[in-house]
Amino acid sequence: MSAKTEIQYAQQTAANEEMKGSSMLIRALAEENVDVIFGYPGGAILPTYDEIYKTGIRHILSRHEQGAIHAAEGYARVAGKPGVCVVTSGPGATNVVTGIADAMIDSLPLVVISGQVATSVIGTDAFQEADMVGITMPVTKHNYQVRSVEDLPRVIKEAFHIATTGRPGPVLIDLPKDVSVATGIFNYENELDLPGYHPTVHPNRLQIKKLQDAVTKAEKPVILAGAGVLHAQGAEELTTFAETQGIPVASTLLGLGAFPGEHEQFLGMAGMHGTYAANMALHEADLLISVGARFDDRVTGNLEHFAPTATIAHIDVDPAEIGKNIETHIPVVGDAREALKSLVEMDGERGDFTAWKNTLHEWKTKYPLWYNEDDETIKPQRLMEEVYEATNGEAIVTTDVGQHQMWAAQYYHFNKPNRWVTSGGLGTMGFGFPSAIGAQFAEPDTPVVAVLGDAGFQMTAQELSILQELNLPVKIILVNNASLGMVRQWQQLFYEERYSNSLFPIQPDFVKMAEAYNIKGSRIDNLEEVRGALDEALAHDGPALIDFRVTPDENVYPMIAPGKGHHEMEGVTP
Template sequence: MIKTGSQILVDALIREGVEYVFGIPGGAVLPLFDVLFESPIRFVLTRHEQGAGHAADGYARATGKVGVCLATSGPGATNLVTAIATAYMDSIPMVAITGQVKTFLIGNDAFQEADTVGITRPVTKHSYLVKDIKDLAKTVKEAFYIANTGRRGPVLIDLPVDITMEKCEEVIPAEVDLPGYKPRYEGNIRQINVAAEVINSARQPVVYTGGGIIASECSRELLDLAERGNLPVTTTLMGLGGFPEDHPLSLGMLGMHGTAYANFAVTESDVLLAIGARFDDRITGKIDEFAPHAKIIHIDIDPASISKSIQVDIPIVGDASNILQELIKHIRFVERKEWFQKINSWKEKNPLSYNNSGSVIKPQYVIEQICDIAKGNAIITTEVGQNQMWAAQFFTYTKPRTFLSSGGLGTMGYGFPAAIGAQLGCPDKIVVDIAGDGSIQMNIQELSTAVRLNIPVKIAILNNGYLGMVRQWQELFYSKRYSSVHLNGNPDFVKLAEAYGANGFLVERKEDVRPTIERAFSVQGPVIMDFRIDPNENVFPMVPAGQAIHKMMIGTMA
């Protein structure tokens, strides 16, 4: 059948099962929008392209499907870059489609022209500039395949406007054939057997897991492995929810703001089994003091991640789910009484805690109340900074795909649009964005998107009047020289919510925290809750930059 490039693209998206596309129209994509107008695909008009990219990312993290965003050429495309980079750093499957000037104008500094492929090449898994309409259907199929296989990530399709208007006979590719791209899914059996022997003989083992557990959908296998081998488990920020934090074997999160007992356990471990994690600097701290006595086993689908930061002893390349299924067969239960006595002692001496004795609202208390009221049936998104770390520490995550946050890039403004995407992907879930008063303002315009579509996202602003994490560093390491961190001129968030047509609630008393959250959860549409918290509260534990992870500041007197 003869079709335009726009029709070929939309039909290809439908074949890939795309439900939502997030974005903003513009001149270079008008032919495409004309076809989308009558398409079963639901286009979500955001108010900024960065918001569109984060919404697609949040949709992908919450559902496990590929998120799709769409922007016009030039500034529309460049506005997507931060969202694409965010997805790239956290290995999130996303396809970003950008308009481009006509093919014969490329390189001539045409109106709204940008070298989108060149700009995004460092932050995409792969990029396409479509110059022949006959390649379009094949390109879309390949883009989705690349985005959602191996180590997942964003793929860009840059589409000149004349290609969208051309016509040709559509050729639907039967399958993807990429000779240079063959992800390995089955682990080496010999390496798996060696790993099992090392784990079984360990006296002080720790399992350290990252976002790969969630991407590979193998939380069940991880739980089986931990219980079968009696192995304590710690997770990265990206791995939260991959192992139930209410389980006796859970050590919670490790790293710069991880639990003291997780950091102590990793430091004193004799075997460290890393699964789907990349030994990020926020996890390792000072590299030469990270797990110094441990034999390290690393399971990862990306061979480039193995021994990239930390030299490992037993590398196993492949999909975590497949490898764990095989590894479990060879693991036996070992009591390790002395090891767990030591871990329990650390837990008793250094629990996650805060002083909640006064009348001022503590941010940790707000998050604990959200957790208790949601009863585990919530998806939490976060912005970046203190709000992110408190949300990681004081909400109990028991299921995968319930904690969505920008880990690698640390993108302020991520949480709210990501919550919109997550809510559309999971309409039966409560979705809460834990935000700071600084970060929420970076994409607050998406409140219009939420109101217009009646997307019932709840925003909990932990309002301390500062760029809180920067203030904390200045307090602890820069002699309290608070340079450019006080947020003078913050808006009245309640009035701002009402101006957009949403509900806004101000909370200034501790006794009003729980009733306000309950009220917000009962409201059908989007809600902003403005919690006026202790402006001097800091995030602890904290590992100072460049220090070993066992050398933590436990509190203000550390």
């Protein structure tokens, strides 16, 4: 949006003039500093799209609503501000439900505007009618159906506030077509009045003191950093606290980047495919400080064996998460950054963790991540190492879900926050590519690499059209093992190698697919060509796709099998 357009909006807003609901919506988005919208038009939302046409606000047309919502997620993850998605009623709206659920479980701030049939026919099974309030209630932080145009400015203002405060999450605004064309007074100056919504930002000082005292008394403390650190923009405070107190740090999958990946105190990712050092640190710790992590089952393994000797301290802005899965001894409700700032300012007495650090260093040295080297075929682990080196660790990396996701998490070291974009809690295939598009809009000058499986890519491959249209310089790295890799791995390990519908004997020609969209494409089959292909793609000023044919039967290790604890990891050594 041009500066002129923004000034015009400000002038018109101040005048409290009468306008249509569709105009109110676009002007409210300007008030919220929205610079890009992802969406797909249709009948019920046409008044809004007409306003988009007249005002020139930047809109990215996805080729499927799923692409729009995942792009909005990628934007939100990297920009740290709400992603905005606009779709029509009925199938347009239901096509974004998966993305809304994905954002809900991963705590991403979204504002989703869905068109709706006119209020006079709601409930009559009208053409392209769907009960989006009922459908999305379980997977939104809050949702609205606007029945009066006079309510629209208040609803939009509340939606952005709710999406971004406390624990972030998606908010849906269901907008009937007749409300879009009705007129009313636009007033965006009113104070927010949400008597039942007051997230706790600043933690209780006494609980912070209890936690600091526990650190002083501990002999084997460890910090588990989750995505809440990133949402709170608390990476700097986490690093300061950990360094000052000398506490080692492990990370959840979504917390990668909250603490520098190459820092000597970093133990790696914890959980099902985490490092030996990180998982054993959780198992042996006498103090576990969880910051912005929700103790999901992929992190904890068997709860009976989780951190059996540790005092559990849990910092979280959402009080519902504290004690939900793991008994918590020191609960700290509040914003992660504010809690960490309080701990740094308290500057408590340091404990002596020398013996603990020596043990951890021994584990890291003796049991590193490993794979069997091959001088000819492309090992996916080696490919991720090459991607890391080729990008100097500076790229934004997005992924789909599965083996390639785990290899990227293991072998790409995230030294800065908001460089890792992946679907965690819902595990949504098709997420990786469109989220890369959103990430590129969030940071146009930063390289964006979409690490994708051959299966997940095909779920949203139509979004190649956006790269073609806008010459968006996203680089697509296909980790092509001709299978549903993680499904195949589980079938091998737990289903006596019955590969039911997980192998792809026939695939499309991905290079030709890219070229059909006028995108640079190449196929690499041997190791010696990997680095050259990566360097060439990264130097190209437009989009590029590389189809890397990796070892098809490679598995992700180490691994905590279902029902096992951290101390029962498999594949720790070759």
